[in-house]
Amino acid sequence: MKKYVVIIIAIVWLSACNKNFLDRRPLDATTSDVFFETPDQMRTYMNTFYNSGNFPKYENHGSDYESDNQVTNTPNQRLQGTRTVTTSGTISFTDVRRINFFFDNYKRVEKNHTLxxxxxYLGEAYFFRALIYFKLLQSYGAIQVVTKELGVDSPELFNPRDPRNAVADFIIGQLDSAATYLTADKTSGAGRINRWIALLIQSRVALYEGSWEKYHAGTVFGVDNAKPEVYFAKAAEAAGKVMDAKVYSVYSTGNPQSDYKNLFALMDYSTNTEMMFWRKYDNNLTGGDPDFTNDRFYRMRTPTNRxxxxxxADAxxxxxxxxxTxxxxxxxxxxxxxxxxxxxxxxxxxIATPDQVWKIQINGxxxxxxGAYAQLNSxxxxxxxxxxxxxxxxxxxxxxHVQQYEESPGIIYRYAEVLLNYAEAKxxxxxxxxxDIDKTIKPLRDRVxxxxxxxxxxxxDPKWEFPALSPLINEIRRERRVELAAEGFRWNDIARWAAADELIVGTRPKGFKASQIAKNPFPVDEQGFLDPFQKSLPSGYGFKLGRDYLNSIPESEILLNDKLKQNPGW
Known part of the structure; x- marks a missing residue:
């Protein structure tokens, strides 16, 4: 894999041209000589990482359109293999600088307060720094790890990047620190993160890196001195700690025909046993704030290409x-x-079926x-x-259902992932x-x-997705796909498994039998199934195996430093 350096300050301040601008403190902080003197000030600063402009962007929940699970009316560019190198722009390290500002200055609170x-709030800072770097690792691979706020003349700006496994180790270490300091209380799940959430994310990171190192070995994305088993062991350890704590459990009311569906349609998760973290929308507190707009139920009333x-479906x-089969x-x-x-x-x-209730009017x-089924594609x-x-x-x-200002809650982390991470790592x-299966896969299946x-x-199964792997691995991966469907995990799973050659290249997304609907503007294959990209992708997706697992580095950044190299294949 080719090497590059992320030039931190150049990224954050590229558009600036005078030293006064470059010397400014973060706009959401007071000057460092008076800030972080009390826990309340620390709390206020950390709150900025929870808001809708920050926290969710480190998450991947909500859709699987960049994968083989979901499809819209337009081919995804990554899967299609048609992305091009960005000539301008930056990799945003703004939040790296913001979180490092906290670490550089928080110790003044020690003058008058105990740990x-x-x-x-210290635990939250470690947690968010881990999330920030994990997102960068997933997007760009090996990156430069910076743990302090840099100035415009800092020599660290031109350091080479750190190896990706060193970055992964750094992230895992940050989460160790987060778990040490964060509360062990379950809380309502809609307030502040806790120790168990840090361990969930640690299991996610370790499973990701372990899989990447194992399945990308021998490719341009491989890692020197790879030790995937170390990461798998860490993933199992972290997930196991959450399981052993018995703070969470799989949600079930004993109704297998609706419990799974209802879990994702509840209006409040304060007492839900499975929900580890979620976003609460309250118009009495946030109405009119564009950062808190929300209308999930309203938008889902019609398919609109989703x-x-x-x-x-076949899985x-x-x-x-x-x-x-x-x-x-x-x-x-x-x-x-x-x-x-x-x-x-x-x-x-x-998946919606014709016999289910789709709308309950206000009058009951x-x-x-x-009704919607009969109107498909009309x-x-x-x-x-x-x-x-x-x-x-x-x-x-x-x-x-309220356009723009709906109070439907947002799911961020749930306990099911802990169980699936543990099973896969083991x-x-x-x-x-x-x-192990009885305490991980079985509770998820018992619910339904x-x-x-x-x-x-x-x-x-003659149609296993990974015929070269064991039946057990195939079924563990199937369970993950089914349980976490449309929650945003699928692309990252495909990437860490190096599975685009089996699941993406040369394939097209298919649909159900076209004969079921009266109107159909989409192509149909020789077996009668909807084949929406038949004309636009006659040879299937053109995902480039030696390139598209990572994003490209903008050329404008490469020009700033002779040590900065492009990612493979770009």
Whole structure:
């Protein structure tokens, strides 16, 4: 892999041209000689990393459109392989500078306060610095780690980048510190982060780096002195600590036909056992603030080109715990209703089917999805390139649907990921036992009344996505795909598994049988399935394996330093 240096101050201040501008402090902070003298000042500063302009951008929840799980009416450029090098612009290190400002100045609080009075905010600072760097690692690979606020003449600006595994180690270390200082209280999940969230993210980072080092070995993205097993062990350790604490559990009311769907449509998670962190929207507090606009339910009333692929739909097992291929329980594709029969209930709790209630009017009257189903592709709002309409995260009660200022909560972290990270890490280490599966995969399947995954009786699937890997790894990955569908994990999973050659290159997203709908502006394949990109991508996605796993570095930054090199393939 080629090397480059991220030029921190040049990135942050590239548009500035005079020294007075360059010397300014962050606009959301007072001068350092009077700030951070009290825990309240520390809290105020850390609050800026929670707001909608900061915190969610370190997350990936909300959609899988940059993957094989979901599709709109336009091919994704990364998957298509048509991105070009940016000639201008920067990699934003603004938040690196902002968080380092905190670390450079927070110790003045020690004059009049003990550690116990401010350690929560110190833990948050470590947590957010880890999130910031993890996002950069996922986007650009190896980067320069800077832990102090730099000046315009700092020699560190021209240091070479740190190896990606050194960056990963730094992130994991930051999360160790975060877990040390953060509260162990569960809280309502909508206030401040806690120790268990830091450990969740540590398991995510370690699993990501371990997978990357294992599956990209021998490629231009490989890592010198790779030790994936070290990261897998750390991922299992961190997830295990959360599990052992027994602070969280899988949400279930005992109704397998609706519990999974309802989890994502609740209006409050304050007492929810699975939700680790979520965003609360309260118009009495934030109404009119553009940073807090929200209208998820309102937008989901019609598909508007937001659809799920048949590739994802086919991943759902039948209720006997076996894949659909050659399964007598699978009733085929002629109608969506038939396709949903005898399937893992997460199928029809993720994908809308014609018989479900789609709208509950304020007067209590109901309308099922067949009304929208009959109108598919009849107008822009009803365009559905694949036909499979997502309902995960949708609440049909129209009293909650408000354009722009809706109070539907935003899910950020949930306990299911902890369980899946643990199971995958142990499987990669070759140490996963049936007892491990019983405490990770089984609770997720129990929620929807699906049979447990039995290591000694895994049903062969001739269409496994990863035929070169073990049946156990294939099924662990399937469970992850199904449980976390449309939550924004899929691209990062494909990237860390180096799986674009199996899942993306030369493929096109497909949909359900076109014969089910009266109007259809989209192409149809030779078997009668919707094939929306048949004309625009006749040879399928052109994802470039030696390039597109990472983003390019803007050429304008490369010109600033002779040590800055472009990423592979660009």
């Amino acid at each position: 116990t009075q401010y350690q929560q 659809t799920i692929t048949r590739q994802l 759902y097992l039948c209720t006997n715990g076996k894949p659909i 050659g399964n007598e329980q699978f009733h085929g594709y002629n109608t969506l209703a038939l396709e949903a029969e005898n399937r893992d209930p997460r199928f029809y709790q993720t 009257s109901t309308e099922n999805w067949s 107008a822009a709002d009803y365009n559905a390139p694949s036909g499979y309409i997502i309902q995960k995260g949708y609440n049909p009660n129209l009293v909650y 499987a990669e280490l070759g140490t996963l036992t049936q007892a 009344a699906m049979p447990n995954l039995l290591m000694a009786a895994i049903a062969t």
